[in-house]
Amino acid sequence: MKLARIRSTTAAAGAVLAALALVTACNREGNSSGAGGDKPAIGIDLPRSDSDFWNSYAQYLKKDIKSDGVNALPLSNSQNDVTKLVANVQVFENTGAKAVVMAPQDTGAIASTLDTLASKKIPVVSVDTRPDKGDVYMVVRADNKAYGTKACEFLGKQLGGQGKVAEFQGALDSINGRDRSEAFAACMKAKFPKIQVFELPTDWKGDVASAKLQSLLAEHPDLNGIYMQAGGVFLQPTLALLQQKGLLKPTGTKGHITIISNDGIPQEFDAIRKGQIDATVSQPADLYAKYALYYAQAAADGKTFKAGPTDHDSTIVKIPNGLEDQLPAPLVTKDNVDDKTLWGNSVGQ
Structure with missing residues (x-):
């Protein structure tokens, strides 16, 4: 009886783990990396797919990953659900991520996950949103x-x-x-x-x-x-x-x-x-993607930054839990809507 009970418990545990793996896989996309296998692995979570802005950001990310040869783990999408984000990040931890890029939509509920990553010395780049608590290597955001x-x-x-x-x-x-x-x-x-x-x-x-x-x-x-x-x-x-x-x-x-x-x-x-x-x-979707990858790779390589002006028309500021690169976000009206330098006029090209 005791042996049968152990076998039954083991089988149940295996079924649970298999189910969890299947759920996580459903929230993940194929590996979008270029020829970057010899570079530190970067885990990237997309925050949602119900917004044209975030879908454009995803396009830029995939393009930059390929052109820059970033060693990106299979992308995940947390679909505006912090519990999915936590699960996706755990997969990144388990598959060798040396840095993580995320855009937590609930900025108050991610603190414990950030603490866990910090304890494992995995730096985090947060895009567009600034976590309320928990250490971040860099926030890539506009003012x-x-x-x-x-x-x-x-x-x-x-x-x-x-x-x-x-x-x-x-x-x-x-x-x-x-x-x-x-x-x-x-x-x-x-x-x-x-x-x-x-x-x-x-x-x-x-x-x-x-x-x-x-x-x-x-x-x-x-x-x-x-x-x-x-x-x-x-x-x-x-x-x-x-x-x-x-x-x-x-x-x-x-x-x-x-x-x-x-x-x-x-x-x-x-x-x-x-x-x-x-x-x-x-809101600079193109620059969000570009500098999210830039800082993630810099973090994985052990580089550091300090507050002050950058070489890309922005300013890094000190925040309570790290640094924030505040990228430019211009006002667009009928007078400048056709400006070719605006990402909204070139996305998908």
Whole structure:
């Protein structure tokens, strides 16, 4: 009886391990590395695939991995789920990663994983999002407070300092959502106190933003401004709703709702050209990929950096848990939407 029980327990444990391996494999992509097998292995987790911005980032990553000969482990995608991110990182640990690139969407829930990686001397590069706690080698990010401030100043001027504005806030458990929201609110209060702002938390979900906008328009049909903190998830559902209600009027015509976004995806540029939206802040998907790989390889090679200006038009700043390279993120309007240096005009080419 005792021997049978041991065999049964062993078989059950094996089944659990096999199931876990299958689940992890479903969240992973084929190895995208170039001829980099003799270089330190880099583990890379993509944060989600439901955003045009992050899909563009993934394209740039795969292109740069191949062209630079990066020894990338099979890419994983945590699909906006921190438990999947933790599981994917454990696979990187077990398969020899010397550095890890991630973009945690819940920046407060990744601290213990970062602590585990630090204890194993595996440096972490965090892209776009800054973990609230836990050591990071480098955060590759733009100044998200500047996003909120630029959006506020643009809307304030376009509306002449008066009106009603809907703000699609990203997830407030994310440093990006908080930075953009806090900066937008502070700027509006200080510079445009006569503009009424309706803060609409969305958890970065386009359907949530659309539903809340529909309810808001029913109560405030005179809404004349919208700030979308992420065009990659908010643009299409917002334009569809405004079209349905007969409110998608071109820039410069009576009844036009002034819209500014964040991301800089090609779809936003097209919407600017058509006069459907007025501006966006271009979040550098191309530079995120390029410098995520650059710092991951530098980390694996034992290189160090310090705060100060860089040779790529950015500034490294000290943060409580490491360093952050703040990359440039320009405002895009009808005046510069065709600028060939903007990644949104060249992605996929």
